[in-house]
Amino acid sequence: MGRITGSCAYRARVLHLVADPAVAGDSAAQYFDDGVLWVENGVVRAVGPAESLLPLGAGVAVHEFPNHLILPGFVDTHLHYPQTEMIASYGEQLLNWLETYTFPTETRFRDADHARRIAELFLKELLRNGTTTALVFCTVHPQSVDAFFEAAKALGLCMIAGKVLMDRNAPTDLLDTAESGYEQSRLLLERWHGVDRLRYAVTPRFAPTSTPEQMSLAARLLREYPGVYLQTHLAENLGEVEWVRELFPAARHYLDVYDQFGLLGERSVFAHGIHLCEDEYQRLAQSGSSVAHCATSNLFLGSGLIDLDRLRAHDVRVGLGTDVGAGTSFSMFRTMDEAYKIQQLRGSRLDPLQALHLATLGGAEALRLGERIGNLQPGKDADFSILDLEATPLLAFRLKQCRSVRELLFVLSTLGDDRLVQATYALGRCVHNR
Missing domain, CATH: 2.30.40.10 (Urease, subunit C, domain 1)
Known part of the structure; x- marks a missing residue:
């Protein structure tokens, strides 16, 4: 269309x-x-x-x-379309939640027909909530990416998405390898990036599920194909931060893991960014990287309260993300509401116009699309x-x-x-x- x-x-x-x-x-x-x-x-x-x-x-x-x-139209800077069918799953924090709900659900996306059904439902939900652009995680399966882009293209939508890269610390049937992840991502981005309003994002799930070899090859894709995006997770949960410290003892902090592999940049979007140190704020700003603030999922999983004032003080670009399925609604209105409450708990305030900015023009600028949308x-x-x-x-x-x-x-x-x-x-x- x-x-x-x-x-x-x-x-x-x-x-x-x-x-x-x-x-x-x-x-x-x-x-x-x-x-x-x-x-x-x-x-x-x-x-x-x-x-x-x-x-x-x-x-x-x-x-x-x-x-x-x-x-x-709203701009959603972080969510997972395969997790649509597990939204509102009970009782876990991040790492256990991945093991209990996320990984079993994502295994079903080896079936292309299943992926197409969920992609169509997912996009209908976004549109029903007034969202016209999103930065989206698919699964490790290439067919999940094809299904998503086919559905988005048929609707004429501006969407960014990519195949998850994950070669360790996950169920065997959800793992790729550094080499297969690189090659599958290369073929997918050559097929879809720049077609109509579609763009591709290189997508390592998060540092614990990618080996150094895989992250090196992710950076190679960014060098070989200027204009593609990088999306991943950053400092969402304290247990996750400690796990990253154990896995990458040579890194100064969580963001430095990505930085050492060359994954920061103007089209790099890091979801969450709750538990950051001063150097991480500075490097996000210096590199032109963006943060997706996922208010509903941060509260739902008990992950923490983001410091928006500090991100603003460092001129880090920030957009809102619903983070479905840990996020509990596709609605940006619900997300703005929860973002306001988080700042109240921090003793700060989120002005209504600033919240709208995060959900529209700010999100577009975080995705470097402000010249076309927002x-x-x-x-x-x-x-x-x-x-x-x-x-x-x-x-x-x-x-x-x-x-x-x-x-x-x-x-x-x-x-x-x-x-x-x-x-x-x-x-x-x-x-x-x-």
Whole structure:
């Protein structure tokens, strides 16, 4: 499914961010109480107040959505599509959770038909929640990657994904080797990277499940194919951090393991980043690497409370990740809500505009895609959702009391979920309609 041709417009409330609120303050937000989003040939032609833009001219249909809000498509910087069927699994922290739930579930993805079924369900859930771009872990099986990209291509989505590399410390039937992981990844990225809106990510699961030889070959892929991504996990759990220290005694810290193999860079995204030292913050910033903040899974697995203030102080790029299946919801509203609570527990605050930035433009910039997605500026891909501000009786009642955009947004992120999303669009084409 490609870019839709023709011109149409959507009239509703419109909100998006044109900068980081932590830097630009309230001027980062553009809000139009009676706004128009004009889409032409799959990209944004104009956005602004209805009184300035209307009428648009002959042949341009204007679709009216009273008491609705248009937002940019959400950007999810970390999640696992194979774990869709094990979401809400009880009672473990990270390492036991992997052994008890994750690995047995992922073995089923040797079956290409099973992978296709889950990929289609997974993408439907993302779209039902207003998410149009994601950085996604597949499994060790190449067919899991093919299934995911085939489904994403059919919907015209901007997606990044890769085959998990894992050659030790996991069940035998989930292991590759350093050489087979390199070769399978090379073939997959040559098949998919740059096709339509798809991009490839070299994907070592995390340091404990890859030998030094495998991580060296992962770095070789990054050198041989400039423009591909690197995704992995970093300092999620204290037991994990200690395990990494035992496995790599020569490394100064967890991030240094990846750094020694040349895996840091502008397209490297490290999920979690909770238990970091000062040198790790500095190296993330110096290398241009990004962090995916996975609030719901960090609370669900009892992993810890991320220090967003310190990441901001070091100018590290950060996006939000739902981290399904340890994360308990595909909804970015639920994720923003949990991210707020984490900062409350730390004695800090997460401003509602900053939370929206993490879920949209900030996530796009963490993925180095800010020139194409993340907000509704003219010339960008028309990825957006239309929210029903009367989706539930409580929401409709509470929103009537709001006196500012910031308050409206905070209520949405506190009370909202998938029921908010009336419709989702990718490249101007409706890919979900409630």
